[in-house]
Amino acid sequence: MQYSAKVMDHFSNPRNVGELADANGVGEVGNPTCGDIMKMYLKIENGIVEEVRFKTFGCGAAIATSSIATEMIKGKPIDVALQLSNKAVFEALDGLPPVKLHCSVLAEQAVKAAISDYYRRQGVDPLPIVGTLADPHECAGGCCTG
Amino acid sequence: MDSTNRIIYLDHAATTPVYAEVLSAMLPYFCNRYGNPSSNYGPGQQAKQAVEHARAQAATALGCTPAEVFFTSCGSESDNWAIKGTAHRLAAEGKRHLITTAIEHHAVLHSMAALEKEGFDVTYLPVDRTGLVTAQQVQNALRPDTALVTIMYANNEIGTIQPIAEIGAVCQNAGVLFHTDAVQAVGAVPIDVCAQNIDALSLSAHKFNGPKGVGALYLKKGTPLPSLIDGGAQESGRRAGTENVAGIVGLGAAIELATAQLAEKAKKLTALRDDVIHTLTTALPNVALNGHPTLRLPNNVNLSFEGIEGEGMLMLLDMRGICASTGSACASGSLDPSHVLLATGLPHEIAHGSLRLSFGAESTVQEAQAACEALLDIVPRLRAMSPVWGDIITGKKPSLLR
Numbered sequence: 001m002q003y004s005a006k007v008m009d010h011f012s013n014p015r016n017v018g019e020l021a022d023a024n025g026v027g028e029v030g031n032p033t034c035g036d037i038m039k040m041y042l043k044i045e046n047g048i049v050e051e052v053r054f055k056t057f058g059c060g061a062a063i064a065t066s067s068i069a070t071e072m073i074k075g076k077p078i079d080v081a082l083q084l085s086n087k088a089v090f091e092a093l094d095g096l097p098p099v100k101l102h103c104s105v106l107a108e109q110a111v112k113a114a115i116s117d118y119y120r121r122q123g124v125d126p127l128p129i130v131g132t133l134a135d136p137h138e139c140a141g142g143c144c145t146g
Numbered sequence: 147m148d149s150t151n152r153i154i155y156l157d158h159a160a161t162t163p164v165y166a167e168v169l170s171a172m173l174p175y176f177c178n179r180y181g182n183p184s185s186n187y188g189p190g191q192q193a194k195q196a197v198e199h200a201r202a203q204a205a206t207a208l209g210c211t212p213a214e215v216f217f218t219s220c221g222s223e224s225d226n227w228a229i230k231g232t233a234h235r236l237a238a239e240g241k242r243h244l245i246t247t248a249i250e251h252h253a254v255l256h257s258m259a260a261l262e263k264e265g266f267d268v269t270y271l272p273v274d275r276t277g278l279v280t281a282q283q284v285q286n287a288l289r290p291d292t293a294l295v296t297i298m299y300a301n302n303e304i305g306t307i308q309p310i311a312e313i314g315a316v317c318q319n320a321g322v323l324f325h326t327d328a329v330q331a332v333g334a335v336p337i338d339v340c341a342q343n344i345d346a347l348s349l350s351a352h353k354f355n356g357p358k359g360v361g362a363l364y365l366k367k368g369t370p371l372p373s374l375i376d377g378g379a380q381e382s383g384r385r386a387g388t389e390n391v392a393g394i395v396g397l398g399a400a401i402e403l404a405t406a407q408l409a410e411k412a413k414k415l416t417a418l419r420d421d422v423i424h425t426l427t428t429a430l431p432n433v434a435l436n437g438h439p440t441l442r443l444p445n446n447v448n449l450s451f452e453g454i455e456g457e458g459m460l461m462l463l464d465m466r467g468i469c470a471s472t473g474s475a476c477a478s479g480s481l482d483p484s485h486v487l488l489a490t491g492l493p494h495e496i497a498h499g500s501l502r503l504s505f506g507a508e509s510t511v512q513e514a515q516a517a518c519e520a521l522l523d524i525v526p527r528l529r530a531m532s533p534v535w536g537d538i539i540t541g542k543k544p545s546l547l548r
Contacts, residue, residue: 001457011461017531028533032495035455035475035483039533055533057495059457059474063531 003060004094010064015071018053024121027113029133030106036062038110040070044118049073049081054110061100065089065107073111078118082130084111109133154468154513158353158445159302159330159504164396165355171399172357175392183389184378193391200398207401208347208364209338216363216381217394221329221350222253224363227374227385228325228346229257229296233266235372236293245287245295247271247279248489249304254296254327255485271297275548276438277306277490281316288316294323299331299347303473303486303502304437305446307335314343323369329353329361333404334412334443339364346371349401351393355507356400360393411507415444418505418514422447425518430525432538434547436473436487436500447503448473450487450496451521452547453535454528459501462524468517473500493546495534 003011018041025042036058043051052074056066069089073081086104090096096104112133116126155163175196181189183197198212205212218224233244246258248270258268269287271279284295295317300307310326317324325346328337333354339347345366352358363385365371377386404411419442427433432452451459456472463470473484475498482488483497492500503517529535537543 001461008461011458012465014531019536032493032498032534035494035498037533055531055536057453057532057534058455060461062455063458 001060001100002097003064004096006068006092006094007061007064007096010067010093011060014054014063014067016053016067016074017055019055020051020053023051023053025114025116025118027110027115027117029109029113030058032057035059036103036106038062038066038106040066040110040114042073042114042118044078044115047077049076049078058103058106059100061096061103062106064093065096065103066110068092069107069111078115081111082115084108152467154516156503156505156509156513156517157469157471158506158509159443159502160471161352161358162355162506164352164357165400165403167403168356168396168399172392172396175395179391183391184380193389196395197389197391200394203398203402204349204362204364207332207337207405208349209340210364211367213382214339214364214367216365216385217389217397218361218363218385219359219387219390220361221251221327221348221353222361223374224348224350224361225251225253225296225327226257227363228348228365228371229254229294230261231371231374232294232323232325232346233261235370237266241291241293242266243289243292244268245271245284245292245297247273247297247308249273249277249301249306249486250296250298251302251327251329254298273306273489275490276441277301277304277436277486278438278441279308279313281309281312284313285316285320288320288322292320292322294325296325296327299326299328299337300335300443301437301486302330303484304448304490305330305443306438307331307441307443310344311342314345317345318343330443333401333408334445336408339366345369351397351400354400354404357393357396360390360397362397407507412444415505415507415509418509418511419444419447421511422503422514422518423449426521429518429522432545432547433525434496436490436492443504445505445509447505448500450492450500450547451525452496452499452545453532453538454499454525456483456498456500458528459499459521459524462527463517463520466516466520468520470517471502471504473502474498491548496546 020041023041028039030037039055041053052070054066086108089104116130119126181193183194201212329350332349347364350361436448456474475483487497
């Protein structure tokens, strides 16, 4: 698999691995059938993503996309974190092999799932804010870059 | 390997290095003895003799006569030829049923799929948890309109060796042609096509330290088989194309060497294999062996490590210079993990966490130990990152290993 140096770095030295005991937004996406599962733990305070951790069952690309996604949202306001797109993840990693594009979509969705959970816990309906999450594996060129 | 001296190559099931003796045997046929075997003059006949010598070497290795050996470009071609040729020939007699297994190599499975599109009816025999089919299953599946049974001798992923002689006997009694894809078996286990009741057999040189790009089909004398490749009269008019003389010479030299060293190699590899299996299944929790424990290729280790994914393992091994392979989807580029592992009843997530190590005759105990040490570090590291493993050790979800 031809991975960029950035992907290899985030795979070998993933950032923010683990869980958060006091997380107030937890999202898990993916499924064991296709071999990728990402779980994101957020601690959101005063509208800022103060702390973030992740755990991933998946290939090198899956670990790298979830790792870099945590870096990209840490310390950011919720609405900025919500805007994290798979395209941004892809670019931050200097690209991904076409067959691994769904990993970047999954990372975006893991963040959105965690934020949705945060809103739900606050008693706020996340749907109008976050939207629905499409199946990353059915994303036949629609949302992915290429 | 050229890339670095410190590569530990444990993917011999994928391909093997050409032996120095094999290369020496091949070299004259590139720049010096470059004649076309179909040419009537000296150099042509010299090349022809080399091809016929290799044919005799292959025949000795398989226990058949040279006239029953046909050279092809690879195992996949031999599979396609035997299967499609037989199917097309016997369809004319109203026989449109074919029997195979769920764990065949894609060269067989995709040939079957192509034939299904043409209206053939294919029975894919299921395997048990160790990857075995039984002769009884074959017996039960046979129909008056069965044209062919094709069952691989030994599986490339999980190493399981089928009861070939018994299956062959069932086919013989029923008068049905029995073909076996023996690509992984030749050079690893003793083959005797007569004693094992085999009518057709595919093999590939690059699996037993011969060159890539050459294979063979054994076809029992008197078995009609329409050509896959039409053209000149090479291979007794049955497979056209100017012979890959150097490659064929390499195949002959390699198969002779492999057969001569077979017993000794098997003994050494079996000990290495069993040691690695024992180490990894006892030193780490939630590790399971795939394939049959004893009816198994001497060099094949295939394990599932619960809670983690295979490509990640391969990448971390690669960073330590260790070459292996996996049945995970992520490494194959499709969304499904190995069809072989799924056929043995493994749940998807367990199949994704599988690793295959396949040793060669030159693999050392030190290399096997280095691989084990690497995995004893890699597996816990990936598990620490995995939400699936986290759920298992906290008891939130049960282990899926049986």
